Amino acid sequence: MKFSTLASGLLSAAGLAFAQEAANGTISKGPFPFDLNGSNFTYPWPVNVFTFTSQQQKLQMAYMDIKPTCAPNGETAVLLHGKNFCGPTWNSTIIALAGAGYRVIAPDQVGWCKSSKPDNYQFSLNQLAWNTRGLLNTLGIGNITLIGHSVGGMLSTRFALQYPSTIDRLVLVDPVGLEDYVEKGVPYVSVDDDIAAEAAQNFDALKAYEQQIYYVGQWDDSYTIWVTMLNNVYFGSKRTQFLKNQGQIVDMVLTSSQAHYFGDIVSKTLLIVGDQDKVAIGSNWSPPEVAAKLGHFNVLGPQVCAEIPDCTLYQFPTLGHAPQISAPSNFTKVVLDWLNE
Structure with a gap:
């Protein structure tokens, strides 16, 4: 046996063993309560649940599992949502990927949407990656x-570092954490303050924020459904x-910078940014001189892509934080063209 073949086999075996270091659980296809874990929103695809034990409590991780709608290509795409998003906000991307032969898995992370809302939980990117890898292992994937967006992009970065041998390709879409917010001067606020800020949210506040930041001051009636869902x-x-x-979760994002690890990513990577994106955790409570330095995705995109060893950058000059929603056809074309290279 050639050394290269033997080495490849050993690496594959090591990668499989590494992937098994993850949550263990079971799959249920329902039926589930209409108000599953506090969300009564109707998802565009059937919802399944991964039940597992984490931090000494039984938790549910809701997810959609979509079969290819054409000849299967034998590959699986996993879509990770952002903070103000849930699995369904990927719907146009799901349709495009399934139409290109991919099996698509779109989970709701613990703490979000139709997944468990634990009373006591230590949130970390490593823990969320552990949960997600456990779901995939249980599905035999x-x-x-x-593919990760916003906080999901930050989580995808950690996942790619934690389980490098299991990632064929990595797509980061306007990920938060392209910069170290604390290093740039964002002051720490307590989790109690973060919770109080969350309690002040309502439909109008959520819409105003999304309109300004995600859609660059524009609004289309089709966006309303996602505010309603949230x-x-x-x-x-x-x-x-x-x-x-x-x-x-806000505390997790602020204090779990991935900005110093991009050079360690070994996966072939596509980084997509909207040049008008200004999202930066903590900018709203930072001094003006600090806030002014944060969230310049038109600058951060090229900087970070230059750090990732195998990176392709695509910039949408006129778009903000959610190109998969504001320009779905253009977005899916960029993704599929790159995946088909």
Whole structure:
């Protein structure tokens, strides 16, 4: 046996063993309550649940599992949502990927949407990656194309570092954490303050923020459904737990910088940014001179892509934080063209 073949086999075996270091659980296809874990929003595809034990409590991770709608290409794409998003906000991307032969997995992370809202949980990017890899292992899925947006992009970065041998290709879409917010001067605020800020949210505030930041001051009626989806969780049956979890998640993002690890990513990577994106965790409570330095994705995109060993950068000059929603056809074309290279 040639050394290269033997080495490849050993690496594959090591990668498989590494991938198994993850959550263990079971899959259920329902039926589930209409108000599953505090969300009564109707998803565009059937919802399944991964039940597992984490931090000494039984948790549910809701997800959609979409089969290819044409001849299968044998590959799986996993889509990770952002903070103010849920699995369904990927719907146009799901349709495009399934139409290109991919099996698509779109989970809701613990603390979000139709997944559990634990009263006591230590949120970390490593823990969320552990949970997600456990879901994939239980489904019998090995290597994946991983696509993450916003906080999901930050999580995808950590996933690619934690399980490098399981990522065939990595797509980061306007990921938060392209810069170290604390290093740039964002002052720390307590989780209690984060929870209080979450409690102050309502439909109008969520819409105003999304219109300004995600859609560069523009608004289309088709965006309203995503505000409604989010608002229903904020004021749903798990409101108290959800507010706490979201406050904890803000703290996680602020204090878990991935900005110093981009050079360690070994996956072939596509970084997509909207040049008008200004999202920066903590900019709203930072001094003006600090806030002015944050969230310049038109600058951060080229800087970060230059750090990733195998990176392709695509910039949307006129778009903001959510190109997969504001320009779905253009977005999916960019992604599929790159995946088909």
